[in-house]
Amino acid sequence: MNNRELADQFKLIADLLEIKGEVVYKVLAYRKVADSLNNLTQDVNELWKEGRLEEIPGVGKAIAEKIDELLSTGKLEFLERLKTEVPPSLTELLQVPDVGPRKAALFWKELGITDLAGLEAAAREGKLRSLPGMGEKSEARILAGLEALARRGDRIPIGEAWPLAQELLAFLRKLPGVVAAEPAGSLRRMRSTVGDIDLLVASKNPGPVMAAFTGRKDVVRVLASGETKSSVEFANGLRSQIWIHPPERFGTALVYATGSKDHNVRLRELALTMGLSLSEHSFQRKDGSEILCDNEEKVYETLGLQWIPPELREDHGEVQAAKAGKLPRLITHDDLISDLQTHSKWSDGKLSILEMAKAARERGFKLLAITDHTPSLGVTGGVKIEDLARQRAEIDAAQEELGDSIRILQGAEVEIRADGRLDYPDEVLAKLDIVLASVHTSLRQPRDQVTARMIAAIRNPHVDIIAHPTGRLFPNREGADLDLEAVFSEAKKHGVALEINAHPARLDLDDTNARRAMELGILLTINSDAHSPADFDLAFFGVAIARRAWVTPEAVINAWPVEKQLAWLKNRGG
DNA sequence: GCCGTTTTCGGCCCGACTGTTTTCAGTCG
Numbered sequence A: 001m002n003n004r005e006l007a008d009q010f011k012l013i014a015d016l017l018e019i020k021g022e023v024v025y026k027v028l029a030y031r032k033v034a035d036s037l038n039n040l041t042q043d044v045n046e047l048w049k050e051g052r053l054e055e056i057p058g059v060g061k062a063i064a065e066k067i068d069e070l071l072s073t074g075k076l077e078f079l080e081r082l083k084t085e086v087p088p089s090l091t092e093l094l095q096v097p098d099v100g101p102r103k104a105a106l107f108w109k110e111l112g113i114t115d116l117a118g119l120e121a122a123a124r125e126g127k128l129r130s131l132p133g134m135g136e137k138s139e140a141r142i143l144a145g146l147e148a149l150a151r152r153g154d155r156i157p158i159g160e161a162w163p164l165a166q167e168l169l170a171f172l173r174k175l176p177g178v179v180a181a182e183p184a185g186s187l188r189r190m191r192s193t194v195g196d197i198d199l200l201v202a203s204k205n206p207g208p209v210m211a212a213f214t215g216r217k218d219v220v221r222v223l224a225s226g227e228t229k230s231s232v233e234f235a236n237g238l239r240s241q242i243w244i245h246p247p248e249r250f251g252t253a254l255v256y257a258t259g260s261k262d263h264n265v266r267l268r269e270l271a272l273t274m275g276l277s278l279s280e281h282s283f284q285r286k287d288g289s290e291i292l293c294d295n296e297e298k299v300y301e302t303l304g305l306q307w308i309p310p311e312l313r314e315d316h317g318e319v320q321a322a323k324a325g326k327l328p329r330l331i332t333h334d335d336l337i338s339d340l341q342t343h344s345k346w347s348d349g350k351l352s353i354l355e356m357a358k359a360a361r362e363r364g365f366k367l368l369a370i371t372d373h374t375p376s377l378g379v380t381g382g383v384k385i386e387d388l389a390r391q392r393a394e395i396d397a398a399q400e401e402l403g404d405s406i407r408i409l410q411g412a413e414v415e416i417r418a419d420g421r422l423d424y425p426d427e428v429l430a431k432l433d434i435v436l437a438s439v440h441t442s443l444r445q446p447r448d449q450v451t452a453r454m455i456a457a458i459r460n461p462h463v464d465i466i467a468h469p470t471g472r473l474f475p476n477r478e479g480a481d482l483d484l485e486a487v488f489s490e491a492k493k494h495g496v497a498l499e500i501n502a503h504p505a506r507l508d509l510d511d512t513n514a515r516r517a518m519e520l521g522i523l524l525t526i527n528s529d530a531h532s533p534a535d536f537d538l539a540f541f542g543v544a545i546a547r548r549a550w551v552t553p554e555a556v557i558n559a560w561p562v563e564k565q566l567a568w569l570k571n572r573g574g
Numbered sequence B: 001g002c003c004g005t006t007t008t009c010g011g012c013c014c015g016a017c018t019g020t021t022t023t024c025a026g027t028c029g
Helices: A003-020 A024-038 A044-049 A061-073 A077-085 A088-095 A101-111 A116-124 A136-152 A158-174 A206-214 A247-258 A261-273 A296-302 A318-323 A353-362 A385-405 A447-459 A484-494 A511-519 A533-548 A562-571
Strands: A178-184 A197-203 A219-225 A229-234 A239-245 A276-278 A283-285 A338-342 A367-373 A407-415 A434-438 A497-501 A524-527
Touching: A003 A024, A003 A061, A003 A077, A003 A088, A003 A101, A024 A061, A044 A061, A088 A101, A088 A116, A101 A116, A116 A136, A136 A219, A158 A178, A158 A197, A158 A206, A158 A533, A178 A247, A197 A206, A197 A247, A206 A219, A206 A229, A206 A239, A239 A247, A247 A261, A247 A296, A261 A276, A261 A318, A338 A353, A338 A407, A338 A434, A338 A524, A338 A533, A353 A367, A353 A385, A353 A533, A367 A385, A367 A434, A367 A562, A385 A407, A407 A562, A447 A484, A484 A497, A484 A511, A497 A511, A497 A533, A511 A524, A511 A533, A524 A533
Parallel strands: A197 A239, A338 A367, A367 A407, A407 A434, A497 A524
Antiparallel strands: A178 A197, A219 A229, A229 A239, A276 A283
């Protein structure tokens, strides 16, 4: 059982206990452990073997025993018994907006509803409205929520949400009386997926701004509209909400709206120790007087903290680090001066090498690796060995034309075949300037097999980088079941770099794994995987993942001076 | 169920909005 699978068990326990009506703090305790496990930078099995389970945040004696039972036997008696008391399928209902644990319990106990289909049928038959605390409007909201859920599915990739948010922000910023408009929520924290689009507006006159927002043509439903907060749904099922606060309170409001919830709780606890109560409006002293903050820096300063970049605000140690003045200098998009994974017409890219190099140069890159696919990945039209010399000639010609404004490398994204062999023989790899190795197929191999395959690639002396290590694709393809600890240990030993692939459908390594790699001192690389000029800009999302992983520029090859990048490649003997 | 600059018990952040209610529960972030 891996970290995520274990976390799922505890999330299920939390949901079931909540529906059962258990005291809320017990539920929160289980939920916190699920979150801790999901964000753990080590394999929980290692901690378990070393008897260090209680070092995991939120894990005490009782939960440590449950983890022990789950990892030893694969089952948990406590959970099995719980499942006989509350049907597990009831947790489906919690996905529906406006349905929480109390209503789920109500529907189950009064109407025998145990899943989404049952809820929808009952709502359509008008059976919900007569329940205590329910009415026609509540029933209609639940039906609307069910429809939105069906349309939208789950969370959406940040690559889709970000452009939509920019469009909404541009709209808001043009409205009269709007002083500022910023992204908030998981969007601003740059999580790889977001549930809805949160936006914060500064204005002294919120009424007309709210009206303009909720009155947009693409809004199909207004879910809430108040003085400080409104929430709407778009035709595709996506939801967005805005808060509007006066400019002099923008700082506290932005901290609040950005979250995460756990980060906010941490800040509020800290405020209380200083005799202050922190809300989205202000700090309040015990005598009722307020401290207003028009920007975030003032909020953190009042708490005796360094300003914390939004990407770190997950209650993963950032508040403690800020208190000690030890926040890392996070990498930025501007730090990147190379892109080490891109594709040209030689495989599945859209442009010639010269066109790609010009596009890279326009974006300020000084170094570009052309890393086309290899033949076994048939759909990409991989470069045959006999064509590599002609590709080299094209690179030389492009280099000639562009002079020293940008340096172009001949590389390859070499397929790691199902049996662990690479798609080019060593003598061919030896002639390339840079070699990335990656898996695209046979991702469902058993853990041992797929891990061995990856390790074999890392041990090949010509391989410089493992690209998108797990092979995951949003939203539907799970990554390979890799033993990442083993992969990390081997990468460290052989000095092979691991990629944070910036394509929003990949974002692989993810933030949690990238943080673990960083802690282990493994080199990282952030690449766009560009197949067309616009794709170069996707590096932005890769940087976001790196920032969420506390990554500094020193750890990222692409942020090094060109000569250092080239020297690293040369010294690897590739 | 966890946890400790109020420490081994008694707390555990703060508020907006809605709907069904005549003062509040439920949900959400």
